[in-house]
Amino acid sequence: EIVLTQSPGTLSLSPGERATLSCRASQSVSSSYLAWYQQKPGQAPGLLIYGPSSRATGIPDRFSGSGSGTDFTLTISRLEPEDFAVYYCQHYGSSPWTFGQGTKVEIK
């Protein structure tokens, strides 16, 4: 089972700043089957990035993903007020699928 460790646990930033979120896997993620989701309070998660650099439908280009092997990054180039939320990385493709513990991006 691939264990995903996200860092930092909380990121305190101001609107307009750049956010860099990390997801490290306990073993290599084959074919880069790594996705990022955004979750706002009281809502189901929504797909942002997969594969690990393809944006899901309708996701603005301020969101970008990168990485391979065991190290992956989600970058939000300029934070908008609606981007303050919790972000999860996920390994998919081969089972078991696993999620990271999440990074909360909060307003500073």
Added chain:
Amino acid sequence: QITLKESGPTLVKPTQTLTLTCTFSGFSLSTSGVGVGWIRQPPGKALEWLALIYWDDDKRYSPSLKSRLTITKDTSKNQVVLTMTNMDPVDTATYYCAHSKWELPIDYWGQGTLVTVSS
């Protein structure tokens, strides 16, 4: 458009068996490549993947919960059912069902249903 909705009890007693139903529309679970899975989230905690069933009846389970989980599909009713035995208070969570395709991530989620385990 694709929609999914979870249904089932909101309260179960310890040791009971939980049965959740995911009713979906906008796709068919008989279409090659399609899968429906279950994910849960305890209050204030992270997401946990539970199980997944594919169009060809291939079933995948979380290793830590495999002995307690069963996932089945009823293609004619557009439903997927998850059963979890021997429920415990630590199983209190919002349970989500979700759509995906072979070797792709979850792209549609249900709204989730909160299940509380308490005597």
